[in-house]
Amino acid sequence: MAIENGLRTALKRNEFRLHYQPQYSIRNNVVIGAEALLRWQPENSPMIPPAKFIPIAEDNGMIVPIGDWVLREACRQNKLWHDAGMKLLVTVNISALQFKRGNLLESVQTALAESGLEPHYLELEITESVLMFDTKVVINTIAQLRALGISFAIDDFGTGYSSLSYLKRFAVNKLKIDQSFIRDLSSGKAEDSAIVQAIVQLGDTLGLLTVAEGVETREQVDRLEQLGCSKGQGFYWNQPLPADEFALLFTPDS
Ligand code: G
Ligand code: G
Numbered sequence: 001m002a003i004e005n006g007l008r009t010a011l012k013r014n015e016f017r018l019h020y021q022p023q024y025s026i027r028n029n030v031v032i033g034a035e036a037l038l039r040w041q042p043e044n045s046p047m048i049p050p051a052k053f054i055p056i057a058e059d060n061g062m063i064v065p066i067g068d069w070v071l072r073e074a075c076r077q078n079k080l081w082h083d084a085g086m087k088l089l090v091t092v093n094i095s096a097l098q099f100k101r102g103n104l105l106e107s108v109q110t111a112l113a114e115s116g117l118e119p120h121y122l123e124l125e126i127t128e129s130v131l132m133f134d135t136k137v138v139i140n141t142i143a144q145l146r147a148l149g150i151s152f153a154i155d156d157f158g159t160g161y162s163s164l165s166y167l168k169r170f171a172v173n174k175l176k177i178d179q180s181f182i183r184d185l186s187s188g189k190a191e192d193s194a195i196v197q198a199i200v201q202l203g204d205t206l207g208l209l210t211v212a213e214g215v216e217t218r219e220q221v222d223r224l225e226q227l228g229c230s231k232g233q234g235f236y237w238n239q240p241l242p243a244d245e246f247a248l249l250f251t252p253d254s
């Protein structure tokens with residue numbers, strides 16, 4: 001298959017790019033973080049979105065070396081931003097296979113050592129499906145990475161179907177409320193706010209930060225503030241941006 005063969009050469013030819021979507025503190029509109037999102041730009045052809053190639057890379061194992069590249073590139077870029085006075089967290093999506101291979105700790109250590117980025121400026125986003133394995137490998141890897149100073153966010157929170165008990169077993173820092181729940185906030189019906197409110201309260205109780213994903217409207221921002229969700233990400237603020245455009249968000253007085 002074309003994409004499958006292409007992935008191997010794409011890495012060698014340096015055809016992957018990272019775009020960065022800002023995360024905002026809702027109250028004061030300050031950029032606090034950047035989610036790194038992978039793009040594939042083959043020479044002389046249109047950009048291929050991740051939904052088209054990441055599932056294939058997860059099937060054929062290419063997500064492991066590609067994921068290593070993403071970690072190194074995100075840390076390199078964030079170190080450049082830090083040196084330019086832009087102090088923010090960079091967040092990187094991690095696939096289950098990167099855990100299963102058992103070399104994630106080493107990959108992160110390499111990315112940090114190469115870049116010189118301080119570990120507490122790197123956050124890894126994992127989905128509930130990773131935590132559902134509940135294997136020693138996952139528990140140990142998360143603990144070792146936490147010990148380095150790396151933080152963890154649960155991505156697409158609320159869409160998994162496991163019990164919530166994993167939140168006690170795994171030391172995570174943040175819940176990213178899935179965008180489907182944010183979309184429902186616009187309806188104005190009380191029951192559509194109930195899940196967001198429940199996640200925010202769960203986060204407060206467990207000492208976890210909550211970030212709303214897929215925020216698109218002013219209405220949703222206002223509702224999130226009322227519900228006590230202090231952080232957000234979405235098209236209301238920005239699309240994922242190339243690094244140079246992302247840097248323009250930081251004006252000298254912000
Ligand atoms: O950028 P976009 O919104 O099109 O991303 C689509 C999906 O691809 C999202 O679910 C996102 O988590 C995933 N994705 C984007 N970049 C990466 C990456 O670097 N690694 C992994 N594993 N998934 C990614
Ligand atoms: O699964 P994950 O949360 O990592 O992926 C984020 C995905 O959501 C990316 O594909 C990104 O482009 C997309 N996204 C980011 N902000 C918005 C938004 O406000 N609305 C919609 N519909 N998608 C968004």
Ligand code: MN
Binds near residue numbers: 035093125155
């Ligand atoms: Mn994500």
Ligand code: NA
Binds near residue numbers: 155178179
């Ligand atoms: Na998500």
